[in-house]
Amino acid sequence: MGAGGVALGGTLAGCATPDAAGSGRTGVMIWDLFSGGDGALMQEMVGVVASANPDIAVESTTLAWGPPYYTKLAMASSGGKPPEAAVMHMSRLAGYAPGGLLEPFDLDKLAELGVGQEHFAPAVWEKAQFDGQLYALPLDTHPYIVFNNPTIVQEAGLATADGKLDLDALAGADNFLAAGRTLAEVTGETGVGWGYQRDPAGCWRMFWGLYSQNGGGYELTPGRPAALDEEAAAEVFEFLQAMVDGTVAAKNQDGNAASARFMAERTGMMFAGEWDLPMFREALPDVGATPFPAIFDTPANYADSHAFVLPRQEQADPAAREATYQVLAGLLKEGLTWASAGHIPAYQPIVEEPAYQELTPQRDYAAAAEVAVFDPDAWFTGGGSDFQVRMADAMTDTLAGEAPPRTAVTRMLSEMDRFLALPDPA
Incomplete structure (x- = not known):
């Protein structure tokens, strides 16, 4: 800026x-x-x-x-x-x-x-x-949400009676992946846009929102090892690996490429921050948007x-x-x-x-504010922080399918421990 x-x-x-x-x-x-x-x-x-x-x-x-x-x-x-x-x-x-x-x-x-x-x-x-x-x-509340192309959504049979994206049809990991494959059949390419490469904030927002949906907690206390619900975190990465399969979502894609594909109608949905609305609406005047779908059991929407x-x-x-x-x-x-x-x-x-x-x-998507989840409370977390960069680095190999889900969890915990060992500059 x-x-x-x-x-x-x-x-x-x-x-x-x-x-x-x-x-x-x-x-x-x-x-x-x-x-x-x-x-x-x-x-x-x-x-x-x-x-x-x-x-x-x-x-x-x-x-x-x-x-x-x-x-x-x-x-x-x-x-x-x-x-x-x-x-x-x-x-x-x-x-x-x-x-x-x-x-x-x-x-x-x-x-x-x-x-x-x-x-x-x-x-x-x-x-x-x-x-x-x-x-x-x-x-304000600015959440990480799902944009959609209403025409593609309707052709895929994923719209409600009033033409909106049917979030109930996306609820649960299996349903979401199936919906992504259906959208891919309509577009002839991929169903969902998400660019995780060279987008540390996007990686973190996706993980933390899904991890919160999966009931995951945390402990970030100076002088103690970082703690996550490792099983819940691994389940999130299992889902993301299944999503980034080349059909539901493209492999090895960055945020700019994902946005371009969505605006060119080569994918039917797009994970992004609501602040991208002006850009998407310029390309797709009738662009739709909803809160984050309930992939796991607890409704939650990453936001700042x-x-x-x-x-x-x-x-x-x-x-x-x-x-x-x-x-x-x-x-x-x-x-x-x-x-x-x-x-x-x-x-x-x-x-x-x-x-x-x-x-x-x-x-x-205004209801996203009601289930907003924010970054964990620690002096080193938050928007524009090196924490988000390091967390994204820890999960990149797993997202690319080059390492198992547990590897990302282990690496994230190791990076969290590094931050906890640093003195609070305030």
Whole structure:
């Protein structure tokens, strides 16, 4: 993601609050990691909120996402002079809240602005907690879902009466594989698109979602060996090996190739993040999408969440903090704009609005937020982390059919032990 900045009512000032001196307005600076279409939507939302709050000088600054973004945020927080608020993937929260780099939200202040626990999916609200306090204010849920080509799905006999992909027909590993073979008969190539090569995040999202469906737990405690349900994990890899057979899904394929095949109608379904909706819809205007199918017994959908956090202030300005709450609450309530890119608004009143229910296929996968599962809680996990890269490396040989399922599990545990042996930099 590219770096840049857009000032609304203030002048770009590095890590400092926008200069509102002489204007009679309170300055609020927000760091985010959005570029491209997401960045444009965020700036539109910030503009609306700024116009509705003329007494607040709001400035939104976009930085390059990934390790550099989180390093800068940690350094600004530890130095005591960060922005008033910042966007963070909630999967990274465990690396920041325990180390004192963030401050908890005041639930009473949020309630005064019409924002409370009852307005969020339980799984999302729970992930935003640390030590019994709210450390993240979720903006969205962005799950790993299944896109589909309605024409191919209908020809394969896998559609419901209203033309949607029939998730019941995909429930269970055997049913899913059979459906994939049926779709392949229609396309003449493969049934399902999934590119695991050179896509560490995609590998991890697929595994962790399926592992959660299979009832798998974990223990990642410093000073102890990492623990997974090895039988449950091996069963996941057995399924993935069966899926990547050259018919259900292509062998040795990367994410770009999988997306291209789906958009060229050479496969009927596609595993991807909902953030790919704009790209797929440009090629397939009637593209469909659903939550992740229940391959195993427990409904679960891998997801992450963009959330607002309050970096630790060396000397907090009460007026700036009050203004920050007002701005963040306003941004949550602009969630319909954010939903246009595919993200599920975390603030559930938006999802319940008639205008959201008219968005297709967004409304069809909104239920994924109800069964969202996030990365395991550890300082080294989360979006854009080296952890996901190492986990993908550990499973690549198994996914390619060059090693048995147990090999991937053993290698993953070994890599987890390496992380657990490292000191927490926070």
